Amino acid sequence: MQLSGNNARTVADLAHHETGVLLSLDLEPALADRLMLLGFLPGEMVEAAQSAPGGDPRVYRVDGTEIALRRETALRLMLK
Amino acid sequence: MTVSSPGRSAASGTSLVALIGPPNSGKTTLFNRLTGLRQKVANYPGVTVERHVGRAQLGEHAHVDLLDLPGVYSLHPRTEDEKVTSDVLLGKMPDLPRPNAVLLILDSTNLGHNLALVAPILALGLPTMVILNMADDLDARGGAVDLKALSQELGVPVALVSSVQGTGVDSVRNFLRGPAAPAANPFPILQNVQDAPHCRRWAATVTASAGYRAPAPPAWTRRLDATLLHRVWGPTILTLLLMAIWWTIFAGAKPAMDAVELVIATSGGWLKAQLPDTLWRGLLIDGVWAGVGSIVVFLPQILILSLFIGILEDSGYMARAALIADRMLARVGLQGKAVIPLVSALACAVPAIMGARMIESKRDRLATIMVAPFMVCSARLPVYTLLIAAFVPGAAWMQALVLAGLYVLGAAAAFGTARLLKSTILKSERMPFVLEMPPYRWPTFRSLSLRLIDRTRVFLRRAGTIILGVAVVLWLMATLPLKSDGTAADVGDSIAGTIGKTIEPAIRPLGFNWKIGVGLITSLAAREVIVSTLGTIYGIESTDEDAVKESLRTELHRDLTPGGAAALIVFFAFAMQCMSTVAVIRRETGGWKWPALQFGYMLALAYLGGWAANGITTWWLA
Numbered sequence: 192m193q194l195s196g197n198n199a200r201t202v203a204d205l206a207h208h209e210t211g212v213l214l215s216l217d218l219e220p221a222l223a224d225r226l227m228l229l230g231f232l233p234g235e236m237v238e239a240a241q242s243a244p245g246g247d248p249r250v251y252r253v254d255g256t257e258i259a260l261r262r263e264t265a266l267r268l269m270l271k
Numbered sequence: 272m273t274v275s276s277p278g279r280s281a282a283s284g285t286s287l288v289a290l291i292g293p294p295n296s297g298k299t300t301l302f303n304r305l306t307g308l309r310q311k312v313a314n315y316p317g318v319t320v321e322r323h324v325g326r327a328q329l330g331e332h333a334h335v336d337l338l339d340l341p342g343v344y345s346l347h348p349r350t351e352d353e354k355v356t357s358d359v360l361l362g363k364m365p366d367l368p369r370p371n372a373v374l375l376i377l378d379s380t381n382l383g384h385n386l387a388l389v390a391p392i393l394a395l396g397l398p399t400m401v402i403l404n405m406a407d408d409l410d411a412r413g414g415a416v417d418l419k420a421l422s423q424e425l426g427v428p429v430a431l432v433s434s435v436q437g438t439g440v441d442s443v444r445n446f447l448r449g450p451a452a453p454a455a456n457p458f459p460i461l462q463n464v465q466d467a468p469h470c471r472r473w474a475a476t477v478t479a480s481a482g483y484r485a486p487a488p489p490a491w492t493r494r495l496d497a498t499l500l501h502r503v504w505g506p507t508i509l510t511l512l513l514m515a516i517w518w519t520i521f522a523g524a525k526p527a528m529d530a531v532e533l534v535i536a537t538s539g540g541w542l543k544a545q546l547p548d549t550l551w552r553g554l555l556i557d558g559v560w561a562g563v564g565s566i567v568v569f570l571p572q573i574l575i576l577s578l579f580i581g582i583l584e585d586s587g588y589m590a591r592a593a594l595i596a597d598r599m600l601a602r603v604g605l606q607g608k609a610v611i612p613l614v615s616a617l618a619c620a621v622p623a624i625m626g627a628r629m630i631e632s633k634r635d636r637l638a639t640i641m642v643a644p645f646m647v648c649s650a651r652l653p654v655y656t657l658l659i660a661a662f663v664p665g666a667a668w669m670q671a672l673v674l675a676g677l678y679v680l681g682a683a684a685a686f687g688t689a690r691l692l693k694s695t696i697l698k699s700e701r702m703p704f705v706l707e708m709p710p711y712r713w714p715t716f717r718s719l720s721l722r723l724i725d726r727t728r729v730f731l732r733r734a735g736t737i738i739l740g741v742a743v744v745l746w747l748m749a750t751l752p753l754k755s756d757g758t759a760a761d762v763g764d765s766i767a768g769t770i771g772k773t774i775e776p777a778i779r780p781l782g783f784n785w786k787i788g789v790g791l792i793t794s795l796a797a798r799e800v801i802v803s804t805l806g807t808i809y810g811i812e813s814t815d816e817d818a819v820k821e822s823l824r825t826e827l828h829r830d831l832t833p834g835g836a837a838a839l840i841v842f843f844a845f846a847m848q849c850m851s852t853v854a855v856i857r858r859e860t861g862g863w864k865w866p867a868l869q870f871g872y873m874l875a876l877a878y879l880g881g882w883a884a885n886g887i888t889t890w891w892l893a
Contacts, residue, residue, distance in 0.1 A: 221349050225705060227467035228344045230384045241500040243594045250500070250594070250708055254383045255485050257708035259594050261601070264703055 202251065203265035205239035211270040213237055213253075218267045230254035231268060287336050287368055288327075288447060289359060291392065292376035293385055294342035294631075295709040297404040299323075301376055301434035302339040303721050305443065310721075312729055320355045321628070322367075329448045338370060345467070346391040351633050360395055372398040374443065379403035379431065380414060380486050380710075386474035387467070389425060399427045400446045407433040408710070414486030421481035435715055489710040492587075496708075499591050509595050513614045516579050520572050520618035521649060527571035535564030553750060553759060554743070562742030565797065566735040569621050569851060570727065576615050576622040577726040578719060580629060583611070585714035589629070590706055597704055603686040604693025606630065606704055609639040613685065616646035617678075620852045621734075624859055625726060634697045638689050640859060641697075641869050644852050645685035645845070647678050650798040654843050657802055661824040662836040680844050684876065730855070737854035745796045745850075762807050767792045781842065781881040782835025782889075791848070798848045834889035838881035846877035 205211055213235050216223040230253040231237070240257060242249035247262040260268075292298040303310075306325025323339040340359060341352035348354040355364070362369025375392050377385035382403070393399060403409075403416065409431075422429040428446055432439035498504050539560045546552040583589040593607030600609055608630045616623035623643045630636040647655075655677060663670050748766040750759040762768050763786075771789030778788055786808045794801035806819050809826040831839070847853065847870045856866040 222703070222705075224347065224467040225344060225349075227471060228384065228387050229705070229707065230471075232468055232471055241496055243500070243598055244502045244506050245598055248594055248597055248704060248706075250496075255488070256381055256384060259590070259597075259704070259706040259708060261597070261704045264705070 200270040201266050202237055202239070202260075202268035202270060203249075203262050204270070205237070205251075207239055207241075210236050210238040214269045214271045216268055218264070222264070226258075226264075226268075229258050230256055231258075237268070237270075286371040287338055288372045288374060289338045289340055289370035290374045290376060291340045291356060291360070291388075292342060292404075293344050293378070293388055295707055296342065296376045296378045296385065297434050298342060298376045299339060300715070300718055301374075301402070301404060301432065301440070301443075302337060303718055304434050304437060304440055306337055308721070308724065310725070312725060320351055327444070327447060329444055333448060335447050337374075338367075343388075345388065345470075350631075352631065360392075360397070370397065372400075372447075374400050374402055374446075376402045376404050379405050379409045379416065380412065382416065382478050382483050383474060383485065384471070386477055387470040389477075390470050390473060393425065393427065400443065401425060401427055401429045402443060403429065403431045404434055406431045406439060407436055408489075408712075409486050412486030412489060413484075415482070415484045417482040421477070421483075424477050424480055435712075492708075492710040495711055496591070499588070500594065505591075505595050509592055509610075512592075513610065516576070516611070517614050517617050519579070520575050520615055520622065524571040524575055524618075528568050531568045531571070532564060535560065535567070539564075550750070550753070550757070550759065554746065558743045558746035559739070561746075562739045565742055565851065566731065566738045569619070570730070572619050573622040573625060573726055573730055574723055576626050577723055580611060580626050581719045581722045582714050584629060585712065585718055587709045587711045590708050593706060594708075601704070603689040604697075605638055605642075605689050606632065606635045607706075609635065612639050612643055613646060616643040616648060619648050619650070620644040620646070620849065621855050624852065624855050625730065628859065634693075637860065637865065638692045638697050640856055641692055641865070642685040642689045644847055644849070644869070644873065645681050645688065647681040647844070648798075648849075650849065651677075651843055653799045653802055655840060657820065657823065658827070658836050658840050660820075661827045662831075662833055677840065677844055680841075684845060688872075729858075734851070734855045734858045737857060738851050741850040741854065742796060745793065749793060762789060762793075762804065780885070781838040781878070782832050782885040783839065783881075784830065784835075786830065787835070787839060791842075791846075794848045796850055798843060801843075801848075832885075832889065833892055834885040837888040838885040841884040842877045842881040844877075845873055845880050847873040 200211065202211065202213070213231060213233050215233055216226060216231060218226070235253055238252040240250040240252050243259075248259045249262070249265065250257050250259045251265070290298055290302050302323065302325060305327040309328075310323060310325035312321055312323055320341055325337050325339070326334050327337050328334050338359065340356045343350075343353045343356050346353065346357045346360070348357045358364045359367060360370065360373070373392060373395070375389060377388070389401060401421075403418075409416070416431070418429050418431055428442075430439055430442040430446070432443060434440065499508060539556050542560070543552060543556050546555070580589075583592065589608065589611075592610060595607070596610035597607030600607055605613075609627070611629075612623040612627040615626055620643050623646075624640050627636050627639045627643065630639060655674060659670050659673050663673050745767075748770075749762055751766050752760055752764075754760060759765075760768070763772075768785075768789050770792050771787075772785040774788050774791075775783075775785040778791070783791075786805065789808060790801035790804045793804040802820075802823070805827070806823055809823065809830075811819050811822045811826070827836070853866045853870060856869065857863060860866065
């Protein structure tokens with residue numbers, strides 16, 4: 192798979208209401224597993240929704256559910 | 272294939288059925304609907320996870336015991352909740368037989384991600400029924416599922432249920448009553464039940480072949496979130512809500528607490544008049560009866576906070592509150608949900624610590640429990656106001672400023688300690704904030720009232736017994752040794768008095784004399800007790816409460832240096848002078864380790880803080 196250079200886009204880069212397709216989860220296995228069970232699977236569409244004041248954490252819509260993630264976690268979810 | 276019946280008659284022994292499901296699947300609502308008030312709460316051995324067992328009556332002679340397991344996304348034993356769930360289902364939990372059957376509760380509006388739990392559950396080979404909950408929501412939002420196809424696909428019975436409205440619950444009772452075959456078919460997938468993407472992909476094929484039509488997004492939730500998570504309105508509404516909670520516990524519980532105190536005092540007085548004047552009467556009235564009073568008096572606050580937390584959790588707002596508060600609390604290593612216990616602790620630490628159990632992460636919950644007693648609670652106020660009135664000269668605004676400073680001091684100690692804990696002994700295993708935002712729902716009366724009954728039972732039975740015991744011990748310490756005529760000792764000559772005098776050299780650096788020392792010992796029961804103890808020691812005799820406080824102010828002003836007064840205030844800001852808090856922490860953490868550590872830490876901080884306050888004040892005024 193090709194990454195677009197070294198400035199790969201992550202879920203944290205999504206603007207409000209923007210969607211992207213998940214490529215990979217660059218997280219330790221326990222957390223990656225947990226997120227995949229919640230729907231953050233490679234190939235799934237992720238939409239950025241509301242955030243807490245200041246932009247962090249933010250709610251993401253994936254597979255019909257809304258999950259809030261801190262920015263530090265969203266930065267490790269790579270987009271296609 | 273053996274055919275077993277999950278629901279046997281009472282005569283042939285009781286069988287145990289486990290309820291399992293992901294968080295937010297409405298598992299506990301269904302548990303409540305099936306068992307009603309026939310519930311028992313205990314802890315699993317060695318952990319802080321609660322064990323809820325209830326009896327479901329299935330007819331005149333048939334019943335089963337239901338076990339409500341913690342909500343989990345998988346059976347991989349990573350968190351404490353997942354470990355408990357997996358141990359119970361594998362029959363590895365001591366004192367608990369392996370369940371005879373499983374009710375797997377899923378959110379029907381979200382089958383895609385809920386079905387992933389089915390594979391590892393079916394792999395257990397226990398008779399299983401899959402329950403698709405929230406049928407009312409699925410229907411209202413235009414979703415649909417073919418139960419027959421899903422049941423065929425999974426090889427186990429499937430029911431569509433609304434545990435809030437009670438529809439479909441009969442088919443669950445039928446399953447519990449009738450003979451059930453164990454989930455027989457180990458599908459290919461089940462060789463890999465711990466593999467998350469694998470389970471998800473399998474779930475996707477199952478939902479497709481079961482004709483599952485996902486419901487439309489919850490329109491009302493989106494609309495509400497636009498306001499409740501708005502960058503200006505969101506925090507404003509949360510702040511107002513927290514203030515309302517604080518005020519209700521602080522002031523709204525007052526009439527109920529006064530009523531409890533009045534009933535205890537009046538009935539105690541009446542009982543006193545009926546009994547001969549012996550030491551036993553003193554033990555009964557001033558030890559046991561007053562001890563009971565000091566337990567029951569917390570109930571109004573606990574009930575009010577539990578009601579608020581119940582409404583916030585059941586409605587779905589709690590997840591939003593946690594989201595808004597998360598960033599601020601993350602700086603000190605706590606998480607968003609801690610905001611509710613911490614604000615409640617400004618009224619009283621006891622309900623706050625009981626409320627901390629809604630924080631799923633064990634370490635975050637412990638950290639919240641450990642720092643909550645630093646927040647300025649209402650029991651500190653009588654001590655603060657007495658000392659401020661006696662030692663802070665001048666205008667009311669200056670006194671108010673000092674009081675405000677004490678609130679800041681308490682919060683600073685709480686956050687500083689949280690930071691310290693989370694960077695040392697409670698360092699997280701980096702399971703960061705991942706929070707599902709459930710759709711908003713109306714809380715039901717039934718579920719709220721069961722919550723309140725549950726909290727009342729837990730508090731009275733577990734914490735209450737410890738509080739009663741300590742109250743009696745402290746009464747004995749203030750009464751013994753007896754005078755030669757067999758009556759109670761004067762407080763100065765009692766065991767408490769002797770300890771107070773013995774520790775005088777140790778507390779002199781803080782500017783305290785032995786009288787304060789005695790007050791420190793007796794106020795281990797509860798902070799405000801020091802006021803009445805000092806009143807007794809200074810020999811103030813009056814029935815008028817204001818007159819007592821007036822003369823006490825004069826006496827203290829004469830007996831204590833300004834440095835000593837400052838030290839006393841700081842000491843009370845930091846020290847854990849509250850046996851009810853200790854008892855409730857003992858109960859919530861399942862052992863003496865944490866309350867002992869906390870007591871020692873707070874005492875050390877109080878001593879050092881008092882010493883510094885004495886030195887600084889004396890130097891300042893010199």
